[in-house]
Amino acid sequence: MAADSVLMPGDALARYRSGLIAAAAYSAVINALYLVPSLYMLQVYDRVLTSRNLTTLTMLTVLMLAAYIALAALGAIRNMMLVRIGNGVDAALSSSVFDAVFNRYALTRDLRLLGRLNDLSVIRSFIGGSGMASLFDAPWIPIYLFVVYLMHPYFALLVLIGLLILVALALLTEWTTGSKLGQASAFQSAANAGVSNAMHSIDAISAMGMTARVRERWSGQTLPAAVLQSKAADRASMLTSASKFVRITLQSAILCLGAALVIAGDVTPGLMIAASILASRALAPVEQLIASWKPFVGFRKSWAQLKELLALADDRAPSVVLPRPAGRLLLEQVSFRLSSGDEPILQNVSLSVSPGEIVGIIGPSASGKSTLAKLMVGACKPSSGVVRLDGFDLAAWNRDDLGPHLGYLPQEVQLMDGTVGENISRFATDATSESIIAAAKAAHAHDAIARLPQGYNTRVGIGGESLSGGQRQRVALARALYGEPALLVLDEPNSNLDEIGEKALQDALLAAKSSGVSIVLISHRPGTVAITDRLIVLKDGRIALNGPRDAVLTTLNAGRAPAPPAKTVE
Ligand SMILES: Nc1ncnc2c1ncn2[C@@H]1O[C@H](COP(=O)(O)OP(=O)(O)OP(=O)(O)O)[C@@H](O)[C@H]1O
Secondary structure, eight states: OOOOOOOOHHHHHHTTHHHHHHHHHHHHHHHHHTTHHHHHHHHIIIIIHHHTOHHHHHHHHHHHHHHHHHHHHHHHHHHHHHHHHHHHHHHHHHHHHHHHHHHHHHHHOOGGGHHHHHHHHHHHHHHHSHHHHHHHHTTHHHHHHHHHHHHOHHHHHHHHHHHHHHHHHHHHHHHHHHHHHHHHHHHHHHHHHHHHHHHHTHHHHHHTTOHHHHHHHHHHHHHHHHHHHHHHHHHHHHHHHHHHHHHHHHHHHHHHHHHHHHHTTSSOHHHHHHHHHHHHHHHHHHHHHHHTHHHHHHHHHHHHHHHHHHHHSOOOOOSSOOOOOOOOEEEEEEEEOSSTTSOOSEEEEEEEEOTTOEEEEEOSTTSSHHHHHHHHTTSSOOSEEEEEETTEEGGGSOHHHHGGGEEEEOSSOOBOSSBHHHHHTTTOTTOOHHHHHHHHHHTTOHHHHHTSTTGGGOBOOTBTTTSOHHHHHHHHHHHHHTTOOSEEEEESTTTTOOHHHHHHHHHHHHHHHHTTOEEEEEOOOHHHHTTOSEEEEEETTEEEEEEEHHHHHHHHHTTOOOOSSOEEOO
16 A cells, blocks of 8 residues: 655644644633732732722632632643644654655665654654743733733833843853753764664674773763763853842842832732732743743754655655566666765666566676665665666655565665564564465575574564574575565575575575566575576676676686676677
8 A cells, every 4th residue: 555645744733723723722811811810919909908898808719719720721721732732743744754764764874864753752742841832821921011011110111121131041041051062962972873883893892802992982972971061051050040039039129119119109009919920920931931942942953854854755655556566677777876976886777687587696896786786676766767667667666565576685684673473574464374484485494494493483683683694594585585576686695505595595596586586686606696597797886797697607707807888798
């Protein structure tokens, strides 16, 4: 089935437009209700205490309680709605982001792409946390200020000064700590990436006593990170204390001003207390906004990064699901370079492979064989030219639809943590034991798997480390043959095989050939080369020779150094 097309962050959020409008409406009512405490205080002081009327006090208290209950309930509902919207946006975007990260990583091998998965949780937490709520509350700052102004313009002036000082302190915090925290996080990520990289070479590192050097490199990056972090923390705590000072001083300053105004007969004592309560309420959204500033900056950054990633995403979902291919592979003038301006790894490669044909690819190290294999299975895209399967550009196939028809055995076999059976079935949830065993038998690997401690249920460990190199290759061949693919591309499938394994591989390939599979085989071993029908010699990224196996071998053995342009040997 074709996967959904790529969803952009804005589209995902737009799906929750009505929820967001409702949350904004709840916020308006919540903020209006926050006026109740000061109004209550005003009435109690100026009306109840002067009239000594208990009925009025009871009525006011009942109204106040009803408002507080509504405030608590609406606050809880709004927060629950925002959490659900955050989760919904995350869930809606997750497949597009996951696919985009994987497809892009296949092209660039850039591990920083993993951070894009983290961007999803940044966005979810911002929408579902206090960040989004504080954006909804922000428009109320001027409204509160206006109400304070109505009480007395001097009160409003004082609150405004307090607000400006708080904002200035927040900006100062960001200005003095932001770059330090950024540098610290860059040091920390470099340290973590270095350790995870070193762990891939753990055997060589421990055998050759390199642990201390790896540790020194790690601590050389984590120590500066800690120093920068503590410098930033020192400044941040000084500025936080300054903000607290401004807040409590402002509260008392309002009372002081209020008292002076009461003495002058400008305001009532009730208004003085109400203004003091309202002033702290007016400051609350500003403080919330300041607290949410960092998450907001993070949210905007993550949002922009996901937009950029998804805009580059290869939307391969075709409108028509193509039928099962017969396996006719055609490369037309294919060139490949890692990025524009780089030297091409492959240049103007044209070739074809027919169903039931085994085409061998040989050539010196670094001549581009593995890159060619990746292009043939769509693991990377040509910089120019087209790779066609049954006449259709590979890019026209949806990866999820095409995958089952392709079998690929990469040069460095990496199995995923799971059982042998799960790896063979490519982790398909609907795989049957019969289909797994059929693939293992087709790969002539069933007996070898039967000898493993728990047979098909043996866990292979991360990368397949609990299997030997040869066992890994045999399981990977079974995985490539799972589901009877139409095209099989094998990159040095025998590099770790013993004689028995090599014979099993040859038998498996001859059986696949006789059932009409198109096979591309990168291998230099004479026994395996002997089962190919045609041979292609790659040199410096170009086809140097292409023809029937024996004719190509004769040309090579005659010692005539192959040189571009490609010769077709008959
Ligand atoms: N991701 C990459 N980043 C940088 N260079 C790359 C990358 N992939 C391939 N290359 C370069 O492209 C060239 C061809 O590599 P490729 O692995 O295709 O050669 P090969 O013929 O399979 O080599 P070998 O027989 O040694 O496996 C090499 O010079 C290699 O350094």
